[in-house]
Amino acid sequence: MRTIAQEQWFVSHIKIMWGFFHKSWNELVKKYLVGTRRSSHKWLSILSNRIWKIAEDAWKHKNSIEHGDDESMKEATIPIIFDSAPSMREIPVH
Numbered sequence: 319m320r321t322i323a324q325e326q327w328f329v330s331h332i333k334i335m336w337g338f339f340h341k342s343w344n345e346l347v348k349k350y351l352v353g354t355r356r357s358s359h360k361w362l363s364i365l366s367n368r369i370w371k372i373a374e375d376a377w378k379h380k381n382s383i384e385h386g387d388d389e390s391m392k393e394a395t396i397p398i399i400f401d402s403a404p405s406m407r408e409i410p411v412h
Contacts, residue, residue, distance in 0.1 A: 322346055337366040 322342040326333075329340050339362050347358040 319346065334366070334369065337363065339366075 322340065325342050326340040330338075333339075343362060344358050347361050351358055351361060
């Protein structure tokens with residue numbers, strides 16, 4: 319596993335965030351899933367989605383600390399934006 323991690327690091331560890339795993343990860347997961355009906359590609363895509371969810375949660379937490387709870391601000395701002403937008407009849411169609 320150390321070798322696979324080093325191979326991933328050499329290719330780019332940041333690519334994992336974008337769902338690009340080194341091909342060696344697929345082989346390792348295939349061995350792990352032997353005897354099941356699960357797909358290594360599906361397993362890695364689920365892992366990628368979970369990584370994205372963790373990153374999103376961390377980002378939201380950081381924002382809430384820096385900017386406070388902005389949910390009330392969103393609820394107040396969205397109607398203002400929509401009310402100031404021109405109606406569909408006023409938008410020219412070419």
